Amino acid sequence: MAARNTARKRAFQILFEADQRGADVVTVLADWVKNSHSDPQQPPVSEYTMELVEGYAPKARRIDELISQYSVDWTLDRMPVVDRNILRLGAYELIWVDGTPDAVVLDEAVSLAKEFSTDDSPAFINGLLARFKDLKPTLRRDEA
Numbered sequence: 338m339a340a341r342n343t344a345r346k347r348a349f350q351i352l353f354e355a356d357q358r359g360a361d362v363v364t365v366l367a368d369w370v371k372n373s374h375s376d377p378q379q380p381p382v383s384e385y386t387m388e389l390v391e392g393y394a395p396k397a398r399r400i401d402e403l404i405s406q407y408s409v410d411w412t413l414d415r416m417p418v419v420d421r422n423i424l425r426l427g428a429y430e431l432i433w434v435d436g437t438p439d440a441v442v443l444d445e446a447v448s449l450a451k452e453f454s455t456d457d458s459p460a461f462i463n464g465l466l467a468r469f470k471d472l473k474p475t476l477r478r479d480e481a
């Protein structure tokens with residue numbers, strides 16, 4: 338399971354970098370892959386990291402709409418960048434990736450928040466992703 342944990346962390350870092358640079362996530366992913374092959378100091382990009390980022394990319398607009406719609410008192414652009422990108426990754430994996438149990442997605446997102454964000458962030462992220470978990474059947478149906 339540690340490999341999946343690392344893959345999620347890398348995917349989060351790629352989403353974060355793309356957000357900070359105002360770049361396309363798939364372009365940033367390609368940069369990471371290229372750098373990992375040419376520079377032994379760069380961490381490898383696993384298959385699961387690529388699956389997460391490439392799966393997230395076409396759903397990015399919808400995910401941002403969901404985060405905006407269901408977050409209370411926080412607009413997307415006012416959220417800390419770390420939180421916004423943990424939520425993006427968590428929402429994608431929770432709603433559209435069937436192979437990972439919902440509880441694991443929530444736990445992993447909270448762990449990322451504990452490692453990279455503020456003391457208040459884990460509860461905020463857990464609450465919003467738990468809401469998405471409850472709404473998942475409806476959210477997936479709305480997408481079809």
